[in-house]
Amino acid sequence: MTQISYFLSGNTAKGYKSLIQNTLKHYKYLCVVDGPYLSDNCVIMQRLYETLHEDVEHLELVYHPSSPDHLQGIIFPEIKMAVFSSTPESRILLDLHKGPAAILNVFDFYDMKKIQGLLNRIDRLTTEIITKHHQAYRGYEQALRIHDEWEKIYIEQSNFRAANAFADQLAHQLFPDRELTDERNEPIYRFLGAATPKGAIDFVPELTAGLKRYFIKGRPGSGKSTLLRKLVARGEELGYELEVYQCGLDPDSLDMVICRPLGFAIFDSTAPHEYDPVLESDELIDMYQIAIAPHTDERFKAELQEVAERYRAQMKLSNAALAEAASFEEERAILTEGALIKNKLHEIEQILVASIREVLQSARDKSVSES
Numbered sequence: 001m002t003q004i005s006y007f008l009s010g011n012t013a014k015g016y017k018s019l020i021q022n023t024l025k026h027y028k029y030l031c032v033v034d035g036p037y038l039s040d041n042c043v044i045m046q047r048l049y050e051t052l053h054e055d056v057e058h059l060e061l062v063y064h065p066s067s068p069d070h071l072q073g074i075i076f077p078e079i080k081m082a083v084f085s086s087t088p089e090s091r092i093l094l095d096l097h098k099g100p101a102a103i104l105n106v107f108d109f110y111d112m113k114k115i116q117g118l119l120n121r122i123d124r125l126t127t128e129i130i131t132k133h134h135q136a137y138r139g140y141e142q143a144l145r146i147h148d149e150w151e152k153i154y155i156e157q158s159n160f161r162a163a164n165a166f167a168d169q170l171a172h173q174l175f176p177d178r179e180l181t182d183e184r185n186e187p188i189y190r191f192l193g194a195a196t197p198k199g200a201i202d203f204v205p206e207l208t209a210g211l212k213r214y215f216i217k218g219r220p221g222s223g224k225s226t227l228l229r230k231l232v233a234r235g236e237e238l239g240y241e242l243e244v245y246q247c248g249l250d251p252d253s254l255d256m257v258i259c260r261p262l263g264f265a266i267f268d269s270t271a272p273h274e275y276d277p278v279l280e281s282d283e284l285i286d287m288y289q290i291a292i293a294p295h296t297d298e299r300f301k302a303e304l305q306e307v308a309e310r311y312r313a314q315m316k317l318s319n320a321a322l323a324e325a326a327s328f329e330e331e332r333a334i335l336t337e338g339a340l341i342k343n344k345l346h347e348i349e350q351i352l353v354a355s356i357r358e359v360l361q362s363a364r365d366k367s368v369s370e371s
Contacts (some may be wrong), residue, residue, distance in 0.1 A: 003059040005203045007191035008073060010248045011065050011322060013144035015137045017251045019189050020073070020084060026188065028099040029081035029359060031352065035106025039333030040340060041085040042070035044106065044349065048083060049074055051353050055360060065194035065248075066133070066325065068201050079363045081356065104352055106345070114339040125332040132325035139318030140195065144250055146311045151221030153300050153307070154292055163223040163291035170227070170285075171234040174264060178238055185241045187232060192245040192256050193273050197326035199319055200248070200272035207245075207258065207265065214266035215277055218287030219297075224268045227287065228254040231266065235259060 009018040024030060033048075035041045042064065049071060053059055062073030064085070073084040086106075115122075193202030216224045225247070232254070235242050245256035245267070256267035266285075269275050277284055288296075297304065 001053065001057060001059065003053075003061055005061045005063060005206055006245070007065055007194045007203075007248070008062045009065055010191050010194045010246075010251065011133065011136055011140065011196070012251050013137070013140040013249055014251060016133070019191070019246070022189060024082055024097060025186075027075070027080045027082045029079065030097045030099065030101040031081070031083045031104065031356075032086060032101075033083065033104045033106065034086045036086075037332060037336045038064070038067060038070075038085070039329060040106060040336055042067055042072075043337075044104070044345070045071040045074065045083070045085050047349060048353065052356060055357060063194075063201075065191075065196050066322065067329065068194065068196040068198055076356070076360070079359050081359060083356075102352070102355070104348060106340075109341045109345040109348075110336075110339050111341055115336075118335050118339065122332060122335055125328045125335075128328040129325045129332070132321045132328065136195070136318045136321035136325070139314060139321060140249060143311055143314040143318060146307060146314055147220055147249075150304070150307045150311060153303060154219045154221035154296065157293040157296045157300075158221070158223065159291050159293065160223075163226070163287070164230075166290050167223075167227045167230040171231050174231060174259070174262070174266070175235045175238055175240055180239060184239055185236075187236055187242040187244045189244050189246060191248050191251075192267070194248040195315075195319060195322065197319070197323040202248075202273040204256070204267060204269075204273050204275060207243075207256070208267070211258065211260070212264040213277070213279070213282045214264065214285055215269035215275060215282060216267060216285045216287060217269060219270075219292065222287040223291050224270070224287055225253040225255075227285075228257050228266065228268070231257050 008020045008023055009016065033041050033044050035044075049059075049061070052074075056076055056078055058077050060073075060075035060077060061071055062075065062084075064070050064072040071085070073082060075082045192204055192207060193200055216227065218224050232242060232244055235257070240259050241261050243256075243258040243260070244254060245258075247253040247255045247268075254268075255273065256265060258265040267273075
């Protein structure tokens with residue numbers, strides 16, 4: 001069994017951003033585990049994973065940026081099915097989804113007498129969680145402004161002609177010309193990493209395993225994201241299947257492009273997802289050497305050090321706000337967990353598992369009959 005992991009939502013400089021709605025256009029079946037409390041939903045999602053993961057050849061695991069040890073989604077590519085924990089757009093997803101859909105309504109499995117006695121404490125904690133998340137978002141927004149100052153120093157020392165010439169050459173190298181067809185493959189957008197209560201977390205090694213890897217090094221503003229955008233434009237124009245990974249801080253920026261049919265991944269390999277080549281097939285691309293005037297680091301050393309320190313300090317404060325939100329989430333989890341009527345909930349979970357297995361078997365039977 002093989003699996004990959006990634007995020008489809010993020011705590012960003014532009015608030016909470018979700019790519020779930022766009023992603024689900026690629027799936028036929030949808031199930032939403034719909035409950036009011038993240039912690040309880042995550043426990044249910046983990047049980048579904050542990051029960052079903054050995055039943056399939058391939059799985060995609062979507063983790064929650066505010067609780068990165070827990071699943072927000074489980075995707076079964078074999079049967080084009082997605083199971084998601086409740087998100088801000090859960091109801092919209094169910095309304096928009098055109099294929100078969102189901103909802104596991106966790107609300108139905110709380111002992112309301114117990115919940116009523118806890119509501120004041122639960123509401124207080126929920127308010128604290130929301131407040132701390134918004135504090136983090138404001139902090140990430142400020143960090144991005146500082147990052148823009150950092151970028152500006154390098155942008156003013158950039159050789160755009162050299163950067164564009166290299167991008168065009170690499171785009172033609174990675175995406176060979178081919179005969180166009182009427183069929184177009186729409187890129188799948190994801191996040192390779194996220195800002196979490198535990199700091200920055202990414203899944204680069206797992207996502208790039210078995211692929212030829214291009215490590216893009218450089219500085220803020222040296223053209224890494226612009227290079228990736230040019231690659232996406234050519235790959236999409238030629239109809240290649242693409243996975244496009246957005247930046248967890250600035251979702252308008254790109255961090256990685258994968259084309260599995262062509263067997264490669266190319267990604268921004270700088271902090272907070274910094275890796276170095278270790279395989280013979282790995283290649284390094286240094287945008288500082290390609291596009292930035294020589295000795296820029298030395299000439300602007302003091303300014304660069306000052307802005308980098310401000311940026312790191314602001315990110316640290318914002319991450320701390322997420323960590324505080326997580327501590328309130330843990331406190332709320334202790335309260336709500338005791339109010340769940342678990343035996344009845346488990347019965348419904350088993351019905352859901354049986355339904356998923358039935359769809360899996362149907363897909364396998366169809367594949368056998370067609371072969």
